[in-house]
């Protein structure tokens with residue numbers, strides 16, 4: 001008997017927007033691979049994190065939250081990415097929020113997860129519960145809705161019960177060879193990491209006003225000696241949005257630049273020279289051709 005048999009497989013995190021999927025992925029990988037924010041619909045792309053531990057490797061996919069009632073091309077794209085991460089998957093983590101069951105949760109459960117027997121129900125944000133005793137009846141209610149492989153209440157933000165979830169994921173993986181080298185933690189390119197870092201800072205700064213209309217492209221990424229030279233363009237849809245993004249006397253853009261630079265220097269452990277430009281691309285969130293040219297493609 002081969003005692004060194006490894007387990008490995010694909011794990012997809014699905015759930016409606018803003019339940020904490022990206023926060024959970026970052027916690028499981030113990031590294032920030034997916035950007036998060038208080039605004040819904042922050043994740044736009046498929047983000048992959050790799051967790052290797054004790055002869056098990058989980059390849060975990062974070063997806064845009066499934067959402068309804070929005071009809072722009074960007075929303076359709078995001079829902080497509082969310083649903084395409086469902087095929088060929090070994091384990092699904094269905095993330096919901098404690099005590100907040102919504103129409104979209106019901107939709108995902110009934111239409112997407114129906115009949116699937118490899119679903120772990122993850123009840124997130126238990127740290128927010130004021131009356132802890134309400135959790136058990138909530139779990140009972142959900143148990144009746146589907147034949148879940150496991151049900152685990154967690155706090156992705158505080159880290160409560162994440163180890164239990166991790167164990168449940170790893171032990172339920174099929175016996176297989178590793179899909180990625182042991183030391184790899186993500187499959188994203190440096191350019192993608194940079195554009196997502198900058199987009200996160202934009203949402204943090206002007207997310208109240210224009211959360212969904214910003215996209216970032218990287219025009220230059222060059223290492224010269226000890227310095228990384230990066231220049232990026234931030235696209236918005238209207239002149240008024242450009243004004244908001246730049247801010248009075250350039251205040252917002254400056255702050256986005258500073259916080260992005262600091263985080264990039266931490267990630268790359270190098271000095272970073274960052275240049276940001278703001279441009280208007282009319283109606284980009286509703287134009288598939290423009291979106292494709294900006295990197296919104298389904299692989």
Ligand SMILES: Nc1nc2c(ncn2[C@@H]2O[C@H](COP(=O)(O)OP(=O)(O)O)[C@@H](O)[C@H]2O)c(=O)[nH]1
Pocket residue numbers: 016017018019020021022023024035036037038039040041042043065124125126127128154155156157158
């Ligand atoms: N209190 C609390 N907030 C959380 C928790 N997990 C995520 N959040 C917050 O919920 C918001 C949405 O999180 P995010 O990971 O971007 O959600 P996603 O849209 O499902 O990927 C962010 O402000 C997170 O900080 C949690 O366990 N407890």
Ligand SMILES: [Mg+2]
Pocket residue numbers: 021022023035036042043063064065
């Ligand atoms: Mg997300």
